[in-house]
Amino acid sequence: xxxxxxxxxxxxxxxxxxxxxxxxxxxxxxxxxxxxxxxxxxxxxxxxxxxxxxxxxxxxxxxxxxxxxxxxxxxxxxxxxxxxxxxxxxxxxxxxxxxxxxxxxxxxxxxxxxxxxxxxxxxxxxxxxxxxxxxxxxxxxxxxxxxxxxxxxxxxxxxxxxxxxxxxxxxxxxxxxxxxxxxxxxxxxxxxxxxxxxxxxxxxxxxxxxxxxxxxxxxxxxxxxxxxxxxxxxxxxxxxxxxxxxxxxxxxxxxxxxxxxxxxxxxxxxxxxxxxxxxxxxxxxxxxxxxxxxxxxxxxxxxxxxxxxxxxxxxxxxxxxxxxxxxxxxxxxxxxxxxxxxxxxxxxxxxxxx
Numbered sequence: 001x002x003x004x005x006x007x008x009x010x011x012x013x014x015x016x017x018x019x020x021x022x023x024x025x026x027x028x029x030x031x032x033x034x035x036x037x038x039x040x041x042x043x044x045x046x047x048x049x050x051x052x053x054x055x056x057x058x059x060x061x062x063x064x065x066x067x068x069x070x071x072x073x074x075x076x077x078x079x080x081x082x083x084x085x086x087x088x089x090x091x092x093x094x095x096x097x098x099x100x101x102x103x104x105x106x107x108x109x110x111x112x113x114x115x116x117x118x119x120x121x122x123x124x125x126x127x128x129x130x131x132x133x134x135x136x137x138x139x140x141x142x143x144x145x146x147x148x149x150x151x152x153x154x155x156x157x158x159x160x161x162x163x164x165x166x167x168x169x170x171x172x173x174x175x176x177x178x179x180x181x182x183x184x185x186x187x188x189x190x191x192x193x194x195x196x197x198x199x200x201x202x203x204x205x206x207x208x209x210x211x212x213x214x215x216x217x218x219x220x221x222x223x224x225x226x227x228x229x230x231x232x233x234x235x236x237x238x239x240x241x242x243x244x245x246x247x248x249x250x251x252x253x254x255x256x257x258x259x260x261x262x263x264x265x266x267x268x269x270x271x272x273x274x275x276x277x278x279x280x281x282x283x284x285x286x287x288x289x290x291x292x293x294x295x296x297x298x299x300x301x302x303x304x305x306x307x308x309x310x311x312x313x314x315x316x317x318x319x320x321x322x323x324x325x326x327x328x329x330x331x332x333x334x335x336x337x338x339x340x341x342x343x344x345x346x347x348x349x350x351x352x353x354x
Contacts, residue, residue: 008055009257018064028185031064038261052082060087067094076105095137103144111149116158142173155182180223183329225323230341249320253295270325297334306335
């Protein structure tokens, strides 16, 4: 009998602070003020070492706005020292003034959150001039040979502006672009009816993304909350790269881990509080990760955990209802996902696309 594979948190997203200098309408975490009792420098450094000991390969610093935390360069240096790859997700307001420090930190990539042309971006971000400041910072980093990526939350405000966003990124010198759905969490939850896309909008979004993947000089990729198992799944999942892939289930708690700024451990930072696994202040992160009862929604999954269409789907065992955060946000269940392209496109195939 082959023993079960030991799970390894290869990819970590570390929210180093919840403090933010924006008040975005679509923020999934209600960022603004820092959390009470956020990890101090020594605690954060110890956590980084513990993640390295678990076999983590990459740590992405996020927020809030991570550049508001003064010790971020020290944290990045520790990530390098432990042989891991540091990345950064930023709203861009601080990158022009911190361009030298960011370049010196040698991030694998700096990813900007970009929501559209100025009228859309500034409106969603509730800040006039926000896109101009972001682009000034991006240009400053590009001049310092920093690799630039972008992530866009697609919603009702920018759904019909995808091509304009793409052209903006190309003109500014971005290299990669990830497109994801705005989920009804945080501040976005109070505006979900007028902000979040309905399932019926996804086939058109898929069509737009596939066209861009075929012609764009950028590496364009759909995030984990867009899919699953349409005829175009292999191209959609692979993005612009030639090697085709298919969705193999949510990886939260399998090879992905999320840590909040007060040390709370989740399989993914996009998951709600009721799926928290514990605090690294109360138990070492290795003990939380290796807990046999931990991350049960993925590690102990069976098709009996699925509901509705997902339970009868021929891809249910492999897909596990797609992105867990999307499923929970829209249905309240980990195993019921209406935002499914297999369901929406009327696909009648029962074998995974090659």
